Amino acid sequence: MNDTTFHIPASSYLxxxxxNGVDYFITVPDWVQxxxxxxxxxxxxxxxxxTCCNEDQALSVSAGxxxxxxxxxxxxxxxxxxxxxxxxxxxxxxxxxxxxxLIGQFGREFANFGLDPGQSRRSxxxxxxxxxxxxSVSHWRLEREQDLRFVDEAFAFALEHxxxxxxxxxxxxxxx
Amino acid sequence: MNILSACDxxxxxxxxxxLVATMxxxxxxxxxxxxxxxxxxxxxxxxxxxxxxxxxxxxxAHKVIVVDGDASLLMQLGSLVTVAGQxxxxxYHFVIHNGTQFTGLSNLPLAGDSHLDFTQMAEAAGYxxxxxHDDLEVFSEALPGLLAEPGPTLVELVVESDAPVFGPxxxxxxxxxxxFTRMGDExxxxxxxxxxx
Numbered sequence: 001m002n003d004t005t006f007h008i009p010a011s012s013y014l015x016x017x018x019x020n021g022v023d024y025f026i027t028v029p030d031w032v033q034x035x036x037x038x039x040x041x042x043x044x045x046x047x048x049x050x051t052c053c054n055e056d057q058a059l060s061v062s063a064g065x066x067x068x069x070x071x072x073x074x075x076x077x078x079x080x081x082x083x084x085x086x087x088x089x090x091x092x093x094x095x096x097x098x099x100x101x102l103i104g105q106f107g108r109e110f111a112n113f114g115l116d117p118g119q120s121r122r123s124x125x126x127x128x129x130x131x132x133x134x135x136s137v138s139h140w141r142l143e144r145e146q147d148l149r150f151v152d153e154a155f156a157f158a159l160e161h162x163x164x165x166x167x168x169x170x171x172x173x174x175x176x
Numbered sequence: 177m178n179i180l181s182a183c184d185x186x187x188x189x190x191x192x193x194x195l196v197a198t199m200x201x202x203x204x205x206x207x208x209x210x211x212x213x214x215x216x217x218x219x220x221x222x223x224x225x226x227x228x229x230x231x232x233x234x235x236x237a238h239k240v241i242v243v244d245g246d247a248s249l250l251m252q253l254g255s256l257v258t259v260a261g262q263x264x265x266x267x268y269h270f271v272i273h274n275g276t277q278f279t280g281l282s283n284l285p286l287a288g289d290s291h292l293d294f295t296q297m298a299e300a301a302g303y304x305x306x307x308x309h310d311d312l313e314v315f316s317e318a319l320p321g322l323l324a325e326p327g328p329t330l331v332e333l334v335v336e337s338d339a340p341v342f343g344p345x346x347x348x349x350x351x352x353x354x355x356f357t358r359m360g361d362e363x364x365x366x367x368x369x370x371x372x373x
Contacts, residue, residue: 024233048233050229050233050258050261050262051258051261052226052254052258053254053255053257053258054252054254056222056223056226056252057226057252057254057255057258058226059226060217060220060223060225060226060227060229060230060255061226061227061229061230061233061258062230063227063230063363064196064226064227064228064229064230064231064232064233064234065230065231065233065234066230066367067215067227067230067231067234067363067366067367067370068230068231068233068234068235068367068370069234069235069367069370069371070230070233070234072230086220087220087223090217090219090220090223090359091220091223091359094356094357094359094360095359095360095363096360096363097360097363
């Protein structure tokens with residue numbers, strides 16, 4: 001298996017964000033998305049970054065931006081999603097404010113790339129999709145570059161249905 | 177100063193600033209009839225400053241007044257750092273400090289309250305200005321000037337707790353559904369208000 005297949009370039013992620021009109025990148029930094037974080041840290045015209053202390057704050061800042069007419073994305077890792085379940089319930093589900101996530105599958109063993117994350121031997125990887133399913137949060141796996149079309153789908157879904165949408169970054173973003 | 181009088185002073189001074197309230201302050205503003213532009217972080221303790229920050233960043237021409245609770249802020253103390261990191265000049269953060277949780281209902285003591293000083297925390301986090309008031313008259317006089325200064329500003333309001341009402345003769349009742357649905361309705365209305373401007 002060629003592991004590089006799964007390391008979707010940060011530049012391709014950035015193009016997908018631009019294509020969807022993202023103007024705020026709200027984050028608690030994620031190991032899996034280090035290359036994308038670094039690229040955005042260098043400055044991207046039209047995309048402002050807000051770094052938060054935890055994921056509850058990231059969701060809430062995203063909600064405020066959305067209310068104010070902006071188009072944010074929330075970039076966190078799987079542990080962070082586990083940490084902010086109540087905010088996701090309050091803001092994304094009960095208050096019906098669209099939140100689009102990029103969630104890195106931190107801890108996913110490289111041998112699991114291309115396979116079902118549900119078969120991962122690591123709990124933080126294995127529990128993510130069942131948790132999202134339990135909360136009725138729609139999600140899409142980003143495993144190969146062609147999967148970036150799901151970014152468009154997630155934004156369209158979130159805005160149309162006023163619901164959260166989670167894009168699961170399955171492997172470290174590529175440094176190109 | 178009690179929470180109702182403190183919120184009344186804020187309400188009188190806010191003009192068309194966006195009001196983001198939570199918990200006891202939300203109930204006080206309800207009693208005062210505070211209207212648009214307004215949203216409440218409910219039921220979500222700790223969310224108000226970050227929701228307010230997002231609105232302040234999105235709508236820099238509007239002042240945003242967050243009226244937080246002491247227990248709520250303690251749940252998301254890092255939000256002071258998140259706010260300060262952005263240095264929003266249109267952001268005013270009031271903290272109702274009464275030292276209790278379920279204030280006016282059961283008045284359970286707040287964690288570590290005897291040592292708490294929110295102004296020092298906010299200053300250390302990087303807020304541009306901090307103020308502390310425990311006298312209604314002095315606070316009311318200071319308020320217009322305080323809101324004319326660029327933020328981010330934190331104002332700690334030391335207030336007396338209302339007497340608790342719950343007990344054997346007055347047990348808890350069910351919550352109204354409104355408590356669980358209002359944030360979404362308010363988000364839609366506030367978005368419409370802001371985007372019409």
